[in-house]
Amino acid sequence: MKKLLFLTLLLASLGAQATPAPIDTTTATAADAPPAGTPERKWFRPKHLVLQTGGGLGMVAAGAGYEFAKDRLETDILIGYVPKKYGGSTLSLASLKFMYSPFRLPVGEKFQVVPLTVGAYFSYTHGTLNDELKGQYSSDYYWFSTDTRYGPLLGSRLTFLAPPVAATGQPRKISVYYELGSNDLYLASWLNNQKGGLGFGQLLTLALGVKADF
Amino acid sequence: MLYLSKLYRRARVAPVAALLGLAGCNLIEFSPNDHRVPEEFTSLTEKNLARLQARPLAAGDTLRFIFTGDSQQFYDEAKDLVASVNQQKGISFLIVAGDISDFGLAREMQWVDEHLRRLNVPYVTVIGNHDLVGNGRPTYAHIFGAFNYSFVYGDTKFIMVDTNGREYNFDGTAPDMGWLRPQLANRDGARRQVVISHVPPTNDDFDPALRTPYVRALAEAPNLVFEMNGHNHSSSITQPYNDGVTYVNSDAFSERHYMVVTVWGDKQFRIKRVKF
Numbered sequence: 346m347k348k349l350l351f352l353t354l355l356l357a358s359l360g361a362q363a364t365p366a367p368i369d370t371t372t373a374t375a376a377d378a379p380p381a382g383t384p385e386r387k388w389f390r391p392k393h394l395v396l397q398t399g400g401g402l403g404m405v406a407a408g409a410g411y412e413f414a415k416d417r418l419e420t421d422i423l424i425g426y427v428p429k430k431y432g433g434s435t436l437s438l439a440s441l442k443f444m445y446s447p448f449r450l451p452v453g454e455k456f457q458v459v460p461l462t463v464g465a466y467f468s469y470t471h472g473t474l475n476d477e478l479k480g481q482y483s484s485d486y487y488w489f490s491t492d493t494r495y496g497p498l499l500g501s502r503l504t505f506l507a508p509p510v511a512a513t514g515q516p517r518k519i520s521v522y523y524e525l526g527s528n529d530l531y532l533a534s535w536l537n538n539q540k541g542g543l544g545f546g547q548l549l550t551l552a553l554g555v556k557a558d559f
Numbered sequence: 560m561l562y563l564s565k566l567y568r569r570a571r572v573a574p575v576a577a578l579l580g581l582a583g584c585n586l587i588e589f590s591p592n593d594h595r596v597p598e599e600f601t602s603l604t605e606k607n608l609a610r611l612q613a614r615p616l617a618a619g620d621t622l623r624f625i626f627t628g629d630s631q632q633f634y635d636e637a638k639d640l641v642a643s644v645n646q647q648k649g650i651s652f653l654i655v656a657g658d659i660s661d662f663g664l665a666r667e668m669q670w671v672d673e674h675l676r677r678l679n680v681p682y683v684t685v686i687g688n689h690d691l692v693g694n695g696r697p698t699y700a701h702i703f704g705a706f707n708y709s710f711v712y713g714d715t716k717f718i719m720v721d722t723n724g725r726e727y728n729f730d731g732t733a734p735d736m737g738w739l740r741p742q743l744a745n746r747d748g749a750r751r752q753v754v755i756s757h758v759p760p761t762n763d764d765f766d767p768a769l770r771t772p773y774v775r776a777l778a779e780a781p782n783l784v785f786e787m788n789g790h791n792h793s794s795s796i797t798q799p800y801n802d803g804v805t806y807v808n809s810d811a812f813s814e815r816h817y818m819v820v821t822v823w824g825d826k827q828f829r830i831k832r833v834k835f
Binding site for chain 1: 586587588589590591592593594595632633634635636637638661662663664666667670674689691692693694695696697698701725726728
C-alpha cells in the first residue's frame with residue numbers, strides 16, 4: 346500500500362516534469378511586480394503561517410515560514426505541543442523544516458496541486474523526563490540524543506488561490522498538505538535490520554497541515 | 560430486506576474505515592515520545608502473566624523457561640529467536656532481562672512485542688536502562704507495566720526489580736530495598752525464589768550505595784536459586800561475592816544465544832545455552 350503511494354507520487358512528479366508548461370505565473374508576477382503604492386514587504390515578514398499535527402513535531406504545531414527561489418524552496422519554523430497524557434510529560438518542540446517543491450500543476454483557475462515536496466526537519470524537544478543531567482553518563486554512554494531529532498519528509502499539497510488582499514495586492518493562498526516522514530532513530534533501527542525484522546512502513550509518521558500565504 | 564442490505568453494506572465499509580482510521584492515528588505521531596499505541600500493545604506484563612497462569616504448572620513439577628536479555632534494536636535477531644524458541648519443548652515462558660527498547664520509545668517496544676507475541680509461550684520483562692531514557696518511564700509503564708513486581712509460577716516465585724541506578728542519578732531509589740526486602744522474606748507459598756533485574760550489582764551502573772545492602776539481602780534470602788541479569792551482552796554464571804549466591808547473566812539478542820533454564824528441588828538448576 347505504502348509502496349503504491351510512493352510510486353504514485355513518483356509518477357506524478359515525473360509527469361509534471363514531462364510537461365513543463367504552465368507553472369504558477371499568477372503568484373510569480375504578482376510577487377515580482379506589486380501594484381504601485383504597495384508598501385515594501387519587510388525582509389523579516391513571513392510569507393506564510395502554518396498549522397500542523399503529527400510528523401513527530403507536536404499534537405499541534407504552529408509557526409511561520411519563508412519562501413525562496415520562486416517559492417520552490419521553503420523554510421518553516423514551528424513551535425509544537427504534546428500534552429502529558431500522550432507524551433508522558435508536557436512537551437514543547439521547536440522545529441525547523443526545509444522543503445523543496447519543484448512542480449506546481451494548475452487545476453482550473455483557483456487550484457494548484459503540488460505533487461511532490463521533499464525536505465528535512467530538525468527538532469528540539471523540551472520537557473522530557475530523563476534528560477541526561479550533567480555527569481549522569483560518561484560522554485559515549487548513549488550514542489544518541491534524547492531531545493534532538495532530524496529526519497526526511499515527503500509529501501504533497503493542494504492549494505487554493507484566494508483573491509489578492511485588496512489593500513496591498515499581496516497574493517494569498519491556502520494549502521492543505523500531508524507529509525510522510527521518519528526520524529534518525531527509526532532509520533538507524535531500520536538500517537540495522539535488513540533481514541525482515543523491521544519493515545520500512547513501520548518507520549513512517551504522518552503529518553497533516555494547513556498553510557496560508559498572505 | 561432493504562434494512563438488511565443496508566446493514567450489510569455498512570458492515571462491509573466499517574472495518575475498512577476503522578482500519579484506515581487506526582493506521583492514520585498511529586501514523587500521526589505527535590513526538591517519538593508519544594506513547595499512544597493500540598490497546599493490544601498496552602499492559603503487556605499483566606496480559607502475559609494472565610496467559611501464563613492459564614497454563615498452571617503442577618506442584619512438584621520441574622520448571623523450564625527461556626532466559627535472554629537486551630532485545631534493543633535487534634529485530635532481525637528477535638525474529639530468529641522466536642523461530643528457535645518455538646522449537647523448544649516443555650517451556651513455560653520466556654524472560655527478557657531488560658533493555659527491551661534502545662531509545663525508550665513506544666514504537667520500539669511495540670516492534671519487539673510484534674515479534675515476541677509470536678512465541679508459543681508468554682514472555683515477561685524487567686525494565687532496563689535503555690527503557691528509562693527520555694520519557695521511557697511512562698512509556699514502559701503504559702506498554703508493559705510495573706517496574707518492580709513479582710509472581711509465583713509452579714513452585715517458584717519470580718521477583719523482578721528495577722536496578723538501573725544510573726538512570727535515577729544514584730538517588731538511592733533503585734533498587735527499591737524497601738520493596739525488595741519484604742518480597743524476599745515472603746515467598747507467597749512458593750518453595751524457592753528467583754530475582755531478576757537488568758543491571759548486575761557488579762556493574763558500575765548499579766547504585767554504589769545500594770550494592771552492599773542488595774547483595775546481603777540476596778545472600779540472606781531463603782531458597783534463592785539465583786539472581787539473573789542482562790546489560791553485559793555476555794553470558795556468565797558466577798558467584799562474584801563468594802556468598803553462595805549464583806549470578807546468571809544473559810546473552811543479548813545480538814549475541815544470537817539464549818539460555819534454557821531448568822529449575823527443581825529447593826534450589827537446583829541446570830542451564831543450557833542455545834545458539835540461534
